[in-house]
Amino acid sequence: xxxxxxxxxxxxxxFSTGAIYALIGFxxxxxxxxxxxxxxxxxxxxxxxxxxxxxxxxxxxxxxxVAIVLAIIFATASGVLFExxxxxxxxxxxxxxxxxxxxxxxxxxxxxxxxxWGKDTHSIPSFSGSEPINLAGATILPQHLWIxxxxxxxxxxxxxxxxxxxxxxxxxxxxCSRKAASLVGIxxxxxxxFSFAISSAMGSMAGIIIAPLTMTAYDVGIMLGLKGFxxxxxxxxxxxxxxxxxxxxxxxxxxxxxGLISSGYKDAIAFIILLLILFVRPQGLFKKTETERV
Amino acid sequence: MKxxxxxxxxxxxxxxxxxxxxxxxxxxxxxxxxxxxxxxxVGLNLLLGFAGQISLGQAAFFGLxxxxxxxxxxxxxxNPWLAMALAAxxxxxxxxFIGFPILKLKGHYLAMATLGLGIITYIVFNEAVDLTGGxxxxxxxxxxxxxxxxxxxxxxxxxxxxFFTLVTILLSxxxxxxRVGRALRAIHDxxxxxxxxxINARLLKVQIFALSAFISTIAGSLYAHTMTFVSPASFGxxxxxxxxxxxxxxxxxxxxxxxxxxxILTLLPxxxxxxxxxxxxxxxxxxxxxxxxxxxxxxxGVPTGLTFLLSWLKxxxxxxx
Numbered sequence: 001x002x003x004x005x006x007x008x009x010x011x012x013x014x015f016s017t018g019a020i021y022a023l024i025g026f027x028x029x030x031x032x033x034x035x036x037x038x039x040x041x042x043x044x045x046x047x048x049x050x051x052x053x054x055x056x057x058x059x060x061x062x063x064x065x066v067a068i069v070l071a072i073i074f075a076t077a078s079g080v081l082f083e084x085x086x087x088x089x090x091x092x093x094x095x096x097x098x099x100x101x102x103x104x105x106x107x108x109x110x111x112x113x114x115x116x117w118g119k120d121t122h123s124i125p126s127f128s129g130s131e132p133i134n135l136a137g138a139t140i141l142p143q144h145l146w147i148x149x150x151x152x153x154x155x156x157x158x159x160x161x162x163x164x165x166x167x168x169x170x171x172x173x174x175x176c177s178r179k180a181a182s183l184v185g186i187x188x189x190x191x192x193x194f195s196f197a198i199s200s201a202m203g204s205m206a207g208i209i210i211a212p213l214t215m216t217a218y219d220v221g222i223m224l225g226l227k228g229f230x231x232x233x234x235x236x237x238x239x240x241x242x243x244x245x246x247x248x249x250x251x252x253x254x255x256x257x258x259g260l261i262s263s264g265y266k267d268a269i270a271f272i273i274l275l276l277i278l279f280v281r282p283q284g285l286f287k288k289t290e291t292e293r294v
Numbered sequence: 295m296k297x298x299x300x301x302x303x304x305x306x307x308x309x310x311x312x313x314x315x316x317x318x319x320x321x322x323x324x325x326x327x328x329x330x331x332x333x334x335x336v337g338l339n340l341l342l343g344f345a346g347q348i349s350l351g352q353a354a355f356f357g358l359x360x361x362x363x364x365x366x367x368x369x370x371x372x373n374p375w376l377a378m379a380l381a382a383x384x385x386x387x388x389x390x391f392i393g394f395p396i397l398k399l400k401g402h403y404l405a406m407a408t409l410g411l412g413i414i415t416y417i418v419f420n421e422a423v424d425l426t427g428g429x430x431x432x433x434x435x436x437x438x439x440x441x442x443x444x445x446x447x448x449x450x451x452x453x454x455x456x457f458f459t460l461v462t463i464l465l466s467x468x469x470x471x472x473r474v475g476r477a478l479r480a481i482h483d484x485x486x487x488x489x490x491x492x493i494n495a496r497l498l499k500v501q502i503f504a505l506s507a508f509i510s511t512i513a514g515s516l517y518a519h520t521m522t523f524v525s526p527a528s529f530g531x532x533x534x535x536x537x538x539x540x541x542x543x544x545x546x547x548x549x550x551x552x553x554x555x556x557x558i559l560t561l562l563p564x565x566x567x568x569x570x571x572x573x574x575x576x577x578x579x580x581x582x583x584x585x586x587x588x589x590x591x592x593x594x595g596v597p598t599g600l601t602f603l604l605s606w607l608k609x610x611x612x613x614x615x
Contacts, residue, residue: 038402038405038406086582086586089586090585090586095348095400095401095402096342096346096348096401096546097585097589098402099348099401099402099405100538100542100581100585101581101582101585101586103350103535103538103581104577104578104579104580104581104582104585105578105582106578107535107574107575107577107578107581108575108578108579108582109578110574110578111572111574111575111578112575114574115572115575222531226406226409226410226413229406233403233406262421264417264420264421265417265421267413267417268413268414268417268418268421271410271411271413271414272410272414274406274407274410275407275410275411275414278399278403278406278407278410279395279396279398279407282399282403
């Protein structure tokens with residue numbers, strides 16, 4: 001393959017993994033913006049999406065659409081359950097205890113998935129066949145198109161939700177200032193619940209659309225969650241295009257690194273990027289520096 | 295102060311006597327690991343419990359100690375003591391320099407950065423096959439010896455490791471009850487207020503980070519010489535979480551608590567051996583439950599619980615009288 005064709009291939013595959021990271025990063029950003037919590041368990045909801053879809057599709061032999069909808073519903077339900085049982089009862093939420101509890105939650109969910117479905121990797125058929133398509137000398141699969149399309153759709157719906165609906169605006173109000181929001185009559189606790197529900201729904205959607213490409217297993221959540229977090233950080237934890245760009249940037253850089261440098265160190269590249277961003281510009285590439293009151 | 299010395303002497307004596315009571319066999323082997331885990335947990339407690347800096351990558355330093363010692367003593371035939379000293383110094387200095395940018399971060403950003411560091415190290419262990427043997431690990435690491443006395447059995451390794459662990463505990467207790475310890479706790483409470491009082495928070499955080507790394511590296515070297523075999527699997531994200539769990543269960547900021555946490559989490563898998571894969575769920579549950587209901591850890595929760603229970607019993611008895 002020519003170098004330009006290789007580059008085109010890396011960039012295109014990077015785009016699709018980047019779209020997934022962007023979706024997962026959105027989940028982090030939504031919860032963070034309404035609650036200042038980083039939900040370390042986010043990756044597990046991605047895993048649940050893929051695993052549940054596999055379960056409904058292959059074990060219960062349901063049609064694809066039904067399986068997808070059910071998988072999202074169940075994953076969202078677990079997200080809500082997690083918020084209710086582990087986050088809400090917390091009386092003194094120091095950053096350390098929140099980190100520990102969400103890590104504990106992620107371990108728990110991962111362990112339960114391992115017990116229910118075992119440690120095997122499972123594959124799911126692509127949504128519309130696996131006939132490769134040629135594009136500028138590179139090949140992409142139909143599943144990649146699904147990933148782009150669904151990511152754009154989900155992000156578009158999110159934009160509309162947060163900007164044009166009362167509930168969406170209420171959630172943004174909570175992100176600005178919880179006290180002020182509750183003073184104007186917003187039920188902050190319910191907004192927190194919604195944010196967990198939305199982000200677990202989005203996360204599970206991400207898991208469902210990537211599963212046909214990368215196979216799914218009980219432990220895919222860790223890496224995906226961390227990289228989604230990386231995308232969110234690059235984008236400055238914004239619920240908008242910042243995270244999308246962050247995800248795409250991460251995906252492309254990771255893909256280029258894996259292709260041009262070494263594929264074994266692919267994950268290391270993503271984390272080196274994360275460390276660099278955290279060291280140099282922790283507020284993300286697209287945000288102005290924030291000041292904090294002491 | 296005298297109470298502390300008495301407590302420590304009692305603890306040290308019980309440690310020294312234990313192998314004579316639990317005669318040999320498998321339990322002794324487990325107690326060796328309790329020693330290593332205690333050393334790691336105490337090191338992490340200095341960073342996590344006293345200074346309040348979240349570190350999810352402690353296993354990386356442990357692994358670096360193990361691999362550096364292992365590689366130096368096998369490929370380059372360096373004396374094990376020299377290798378251990380070299381490894382500890384190198385990693386300590388490295389941690390010192392990495393500490394400066396990393397410890398500018400706070401809260402979950404710091405957690406993620408240390409997590410990233412841990413994972414990068416783990417990937418390097420796996421991928422640098424020529425140096426580390428990759429996923430199959432590094433074997434043939436010699437036992438440590440003191441002159442002609444070779445530490446090649448569980449009994450001998452027990453005393454070797456617990457000697458280092460007791461020294462670590464003694465040093466940490468000393469640190470905790472000193473000006474430095476109080477400064478660390480001040481930083482934990484409010485870094486800004488500590489700075490206003492004249493504490494060089496930035497330098498102190500980095501120093502304690504480097505110290506914690508130093509201790510973990512020594513623990514890693516000892517681990518390598520005890521096991522004579524190391525593989526990347528023992529130094530991943532899961533082990534970092536296990537260490538954090540040990541510190542939290544025992545109680546943040548309590549040195550003896552770290553021993554308790556280490557002991558419980560080392561013995562628990564043995565108890566749960568029948569339910570092989572359940573242990574990961576149990577860790578998650580323990581983390582959640584302890585953080586929700588006993589944030590001070592067992593070392594504070596159990597006495598509080600007992601006091602509460604006793605007073606409740608007293609009240610119900612006087613009500614019935």
